[in-house]
Amino acid sequence: MSKIVFIGGGNMASCLIGGMLANGFSSHDIMVSEPNEASRQRIASTHGILTTKDNIAAVSQADIVVLAVKPQILGAVASPLATALGHGPIVVSIAAGIPVSALQNWLGQTLKIVRAMPNTPAMVQSGATGLFASQSLSADQQSIIENIFTAVGYACWVDQESQIDAVTAVSGSGPAYFFLIYEAMLKVAQELGLDNQTSSQLTLHTALGAARLALASDKTPEELRQQVTSPGGTTQAAIESFQSQDLENVFRVAMTGALDRAKEMSDDFAG
Ligand SMILES: NC(=O)c1ccc[n+]([C@@H]2O[C@H](COP(=O)([O-])OP(=O)(O)OC[C@H]3O[C@@H](n4cnc5c(N)ncnc54)[C@H](OP(=O)(O)O)[C@@H]3O)[C@@H](O)[C@H]2O)c1
Incomplete structure (x- = not known):
């Protein structure tokens, strides 16, 4: 099973993790890295998963890294991770408005990056998420990414990154x-x-x-x-x-x- 690491353990991460655990993901395969001790404790006690404050150690063992911090700090959070992503996990960003080109500048040009645009009804498992992949994914990779987001509602892929802006205008907002x-x-x-x-x-x-x-x-x-x-x-x-x-x-x-x-x-x- 893939190891999935969330960078940032806030509202959206918690909601995705809750949905994933209710839909067949194992708590042993999910980890959250989050600097705030109270947030780590809340995540650990709510979901029974491992937490850490060491982003670099966490991503170095991941098959999938979900970037779930606020867009304004994503550059500062992502750049130090570049070397630890050398083994080539898929990086999924849920940060609104951050293009693949910026993520590749921070993290590495060859990484497979998925942009996801979920919406707030994900909190009650009735979300709608648009997904875009920067490079083609294997059927297994595509399916696991879909499973993360269908755990909190509906999810679909779009073919072009510009369509993520349309998804934002339709279901994000x-x-x-x-x-x-x-x-x-x-x-x-x-x-x-x-x-x-x-x-x-x-x-x-x-x-x-x-x-x-x-x-x-x-x-x-x-x-x-x-x-x-x-x-x-x-x-x-x-x-x-x-x-x-x-x-x-x-x-x-x-x-x-x-x-x-x-x-x-x-x-x-x-x-
Ligand atoms: N909420 C939505 O409906 C929604 C919808 C679509 C997309 N998104 C996207 O989802 C992302 C997360 O949103 P959210 O609502 O979940 O925000 P949030 O509740 O503020 O969660 C972000 C978490 O990241 C933590 N963090 C801060 N610095 C970090 C670091 N260096 N390393 C690891 N974690 C760090 C924050 O900790 P502190 O609290 O200590 O700062 C906080 O717990 C955003 O990019 C947003 O654009 C959200």
Whole structure:
């Protein structure tokens, strides 16, 4: 079995490790390197895995290294690891906005690097992750990387690194779009006469149900929408109002803005 070492034992590492252990990974194959003693103790007691504060010793025995520190400090954390990665493990970076070129500058040009863009619903095993590999991986390598992220939800590969910026604009930032819709529906539902609890539960169960129905169906979103829209009925009144305000374009402008910001952030690190 592959030895997987996490550099950084914060929120995202803990959530991935919890999912991995619940999905068949062995606690003996996972280690966390993390400078903060309280965080190490929390990881060890929550997950029953080995921890260390020695990043270099940890990665020197790894088959897969998952870089799970904040993007701002990744360069300083990664550069000292270059020599210890000489045996050629796969390096998976979950740091938002850090391109493969920056990772290769810090770690070595020949390493196989995977960029992963998970999202916060991974905390409840309902994440969505986009993956990009800098070089082709063997079927076994591809499968183990996929297993790390499918342990906390859905994961898919993209062919080009630029598509990771699109993944960021869709699913990385996406939970906040739905929270914004939740906020709006919650306020309006109360204005329409429902109490806070009822408004919240009805809104959230509707979102969950719509997502489950769409996932279980082979119908297009337009067909699903038409299924609940009888001519001249209540849904039609609401949908026509959204469409008259060009809701699709509101999303186009917002998501293109997120994409542009992701590109700018990557360009800053690409140097
Ligand atoms: N949270 C998300 O939803 C999400 C989604 C997509 C991608 N990401 C990416 O995931 C990465 C981690 O995010 P997070 O939310 O898990 O952050 P976090 O909770 O702050 O975790 C980062 C951890 O790294 C530790 N650390 C600091 N310096 C280190 C060093 N030299 N060596 C090893 N570990 C070190 C930190 O310790 P201290 O606390 O002591 O500094 C902290 O425990 C980020 O790059 C972020 O862009 C996160």
